[in-house]
Amino acid sequence: MAAAAEGYKTILAPEDEFTHDPGTAENYNESMYFNVFDAGKRAGAWFRLGNRPNQRYAEMSMCVYFPDGRVGFMFARPEISDNSQMNAGGLRIDVVEPFKTLKVTYSGELLVLKEPGQMADPKVAFRNNPRLPCKMEMTYTGLSPMYGGETVKADGTPLEIDPEKSFAKAHYEQHCGAKGFIECGGERLEIDGYGLRDKSWGPRHWQAIEWYRWCPMNFGPDFGMMFNVMGDGKGGVHQSGMVFRDGIYDQIVAAELSSNWDANEYQTDLEAKIRTKSGKEYAVSGKVLSLIPLRNRRTAPDGTELTTRITEAMTEYRCDGKLGYGMSEYLDQIVDGRPMGRLAGY
Structure with missing residues (x-):
């Protein structure tokens, strides 16, 4: 686990793998991110789901790097009513065993770009590239210890955070093995590789x-x-x-x-x-x-x-x-x- 500065400590418990009480900060975010790369296929992917329950929506991102250089991408802001689960926009994350095994699945569409740079202007990218049906299942197995957690005062008191200047209250990461498949437009990509996952929670502005x-x-x-x-x-x-x-x-x-x-x-x-x-x-x-x-x-x-x-x-x-x-x-x-x-x- 990452070392905290003097007078502080970093804490992390198995229950932190699940969702937390969002409190009252309007910009509260609870997000989980996973990537995976298959060296034999020179292919990879990453997935992110960020709940913003006090703003009543989630941020869902799905990205696939195909072996031939194409990139598949999808982003959505589906409506959510609470912070009870990580399941929105077709992307679902299940904690099978904290710190050991997690499963990530997706069912929806994927925008497939031969020229990924077009995403600099999303309107152009979505207008000029095909949206194909996509299904993904990936099982992550922890290989490493956990890195990070929530930094608190030495006596366990939470830190005072200004929500307007915050990127995250707590954050941890883990190196993993990952195995599964991605199906897109009739094409099936079997994945057996390695990656990293992380989780963050607390108030977040991307501009912080x-x-x-x-x-x-x-x-x-x-x-x-x-x-x-x-x-x-x-x-x-x-x-x-x-x-x-x-x-x-x-x-x-x-x-x-x-x-x-x-x-x-x-x-x-x-x-x-x-x-x-x-x-x-x-x-x-x-x-x-x-x-x-x-x-x-x-x-x-x-x-x-x-x-x-x-x-x-x-x-x-x-x-x-x-x-x-x-x-x-x-x-x-x-x-x-x-x-x-x-x-x-x-």
Whole structure:
């Protein structure tokens, strides 16, 4: 589990795998995310469901990276009446055994894009690409310990959080094995691979973070990594993450990251130098195989239009002589047409 700062502790219980009392914050979010990559097929997918019960809707996202470079995507905001389950918009998440086994299923449509970059303008993308029937079943099995949880004061008192500046009250992650299938438009993709899942709960605005670079990856059943480089809102940078090896998590204490970009300022490849709490060092290189640009828009109380861009890329990673797959998820607030993380040098 991630270490908390002095005077605080991180707590996580099996019941946290299930839904929580949303309280009164209007922007309360409880979300679960899963990715998976099959190295043999050079294919992958990710799924996210975020309940916003006090706003009476959920955010459902489904993304598939096909072996030939096509990307399937669907997003919906189905109406929900409470926070009793993770089941909306055709996506359902069942906790079979906390921290051990979870099942994710989807039944609905998938927009299949030969040119995923069209999603920069969703209206154009949805008008110009076919929506095909899709069914997915995936079973996730935990390989690693849990990383993260809810940070509280040393005496167990919850932290005071300003909902308007919050991204999450609690967050945890786990490296997993995953097996199942995705059927789309008569095409069936059998998946047997590895991935990472996470869960967050608490008030969330997507605009609460200036930028981050979240890079989870797997090199097999016994070697994985996740590093996150994030702007702290004050001109500085916060680095975090872990290396999964020999059955344990070794916390990342330093992560140096450099990225290369295309004409749209989307990441094309990256290099990272990682140092862990145990003193081990890793050099990581990543090459983007397929990328889809997503966005979130919100009008601030003062009337300012806020735009967040998230580029979701299936990425081929190399580290310690091993080849693996994962994501490079780059989130940026867009200011005067430019991504803030790129302007910060990341």
